[in-house]
Amino acid sequence: MGRIVQKFGGTSVGSVERIQNVAKRIIHEVDAGNEVVVVVSAMGKTTDELVKLATEISGNPSKREMDMLLTTGEQITIALLTMALHQEGYKAQSLTGWQAGIQTEDAFSNARILDIDSKRISDLLKDGHIVVVAGFQGLIPETKDIATLGRGGSDTTAVALAAALKADRCDIYTDVTGVYTTDPRVVNSARKLPSISYDEMLEMANLGAGVLHPRAVEFAKNYNITLEVRSSMSEERGTLVEEEVSMEQNLMVRGLAFEGNITKITVSSVPNEIHALAELFTILASNGINVDIIIQNVLNEEKTNISFSIESNSLSATQEVLAAHQAQLGFESISYEQGLAKVSIVGSGMISNPGVAAKMFKALSDQEIMIKMVSTSEIKVSTVVKQEDMIKSIETLHDVFELDARVPVQNT
Ligand code: ADP
Numbered sequence: 001m002g003r004i005v006q007k008f009g010g011t012s013v014g015s016v017e018r019i020q021n022v023a024k025r026i027i028h029e030v031d032a033g034n035e036v037v038v039v040v041s042a043m044g045k046t047t048d049e050l051v052k053l054a055t056e057i058s059g060n061p062s063k064r065e066m067d068m069l070l071t072t073g074e075q076i077t078i079a080l081l082t083m084a085l086h087q088e089g090y091k092a093q094s095l096t097g098w099q100a101g102i103q104t105e106d107a108f109s110n111a112r113i114l115d116i117d118s119k120r121i122s123d124l125l126k127d128g129h130i131v132v133v134a135g136f137q138g139l140i141p142e143t144k145d146i147a148t149l150g151r152g153g154s155d156t157t158a159v160a161l162a163a164a165l166k167a168d169r170c171d172i173y174t175d176v177t178g179v180y181t182t183d184p185r186v187v188n189s190a191r192k193l194p195s196i197s198y199d200e201m202l203e204m205a206n207l208g209a210g211v212l213h214p215r216a217v218e219f220a221k222n223y224n225i226t227l228e229v230r231s232s233m234s235e236e237r238g239t240l241v242e243e244e245v246s247m248e249q250n251l252m253v254r255g256l257a258f259e260g261n262i263t264k265i266t267v268s269s270v271p272n273e274i275h276a277l278a279e280l281f282t283i284l285a286s287n288g289i290n291v292d293i294i295i296q297n298v299l300n301e302e303k304t305n306i307s308f309s310i311e312s313n314s315l316s317a318t319q320e321v322l323a324a325h326q327a328q329l330g331f332e333s334i335s336y337e338q339g340l341a342k343v344s345i346v347g348s349g350m351i352s353n354p355g356v357a358a359k360m361f362k363a364l365s366d367q368e369i370m371i372k373m374v375s376t377s378e379i380k381v382s383t384v385v386k387q388e389d390m391i392k393s394i395e396t397l398h399d400v401f402e403l404d405a406r407v408p409v410q411n412t
């Protein structure tokens with residue numbers, strides 16, 4: 001007998017029929033003799049609709065109330081799915097995040113899970129129940145407030161529970177059949193990967209591949225939990241996210257990730273002093289502004305320009321913070337460029353292959369695509385391009401790195 005955590009995303013539980021379909025998939029595992037813990041998201045686009053409702057009331061809603069609101073979505077699904085399991089004659093109980101013992105840090109909207117007291121779940125499992133847990137939420141122990149884990153955070157609930165319960169498997173059911181070389185909804189020739197390493201998946205997720213929440217991958221890596229990402233609508237085997245990639249070792253590039261809505265800020269003529277960078281980025285960080293790629297362009301001995309990229313929706317906050325500290329930082333002016341996107345290639349084989357970045361830049365320049373910023377790590381190269389060039393960049397790179405050219409996955 002095994003212990004399994006199954007997670008079903010929003011589309012997979014988007015209607016009564018789909019909830020009934022999910023119940024059947026759970027029952028399949030239970031009938032095979034497994035203990036099953038299920039984590040679910042809010043139905044369909046419920047979370048987006050709740051966000052919209054809040055913004056109709058307030059341009060700047062309280063983060064506490066926002067989390068109170070958004071966690072209701074998952075609460076609907078756990079109750080309905082549990083009823084569907086009862087309907088099929090199975091013992092099941094739903095638990096909110098706090099009932100499931102999920103404790104988070106004291107932060108709203110993007111809280112990390114710090115600990116899980118899994119006794120209640122273990123007792124229910126021992127008693128023969130299927131346990132259905134609300135994803136994306138936990139409790140701040142000090143204040144007893146409800147916090148959410150960030151958009152897409154139900155994946156993290158599932159993997160964290162799998163770690164706490166020492167589960168044998170963690171299956172992430174979604175609306176695509178696995179992790180692809182890039183988003184299959186954007187690039188038709190995207191190819192499903194049989195497996196991907198934790199490090200590559202973590203880069204992909206952090207660089208915009210929404211198929212898994214980055215913290216879920218972190219948990220999986222830290223606790224060595226193999227994940228299978230697969231479809232709730234088909235029997236096709238999915239993609240294994242694991243330590244060692246079992247096939248296709250040493251690929252130079254395993255996948256592409258991308259995200260739009262990026263703005264580049266340039267702070268001009270900053271005094272070229274030892275503390276300049278530290279001071280600027282400390283001020284931005286302490287005001288909660290997330291900075292991504294940074295470029296320093298020294299003009300002369302006295303002055304330097306500093307550019308950095310941010311999410312476009314933090315533009316006005318960034319401008320306000322910089323303006324408020326202009327005298328302290330001593331820069332001359334700020335300029336910005338909106339409508340940018342980040343396109344990244346990811347692959348652990350890059351470490352030992354010089355020339356991957358060069359090949360990427362050449363491919364983009366052959367298409368007359370202007371690269372505005374670059375950042376690299378051992379296993380990725382990211383470029384910032386105009387948003388209007390994003391799709392063309394992805395398609396070009398997908399071709400150039402021959403990501404669709406390998407043997408298709410054999411379904412089992
Ligand atoms: P869920 O609600 O099940 O959590 P998500 O919408 O969060 O589903 O994630 C699945 C979506 O991720 C897919 O529909 C797909 O558009 C997107 N996606 C982005 N990059 C990839 C990728 N590399 N492979 C597969 N799906 C991807």
Ligand code: ASP
Nearest residue numbers: 041047136151152153154
């Ligand atoms: N319902 C939440 C969201 O839409 C959490 C999740 O689906 O993982 O972001």
Ligand code: MG
Nearest residue numbers: 009152210211
């Ligand atoms: Mg998701």
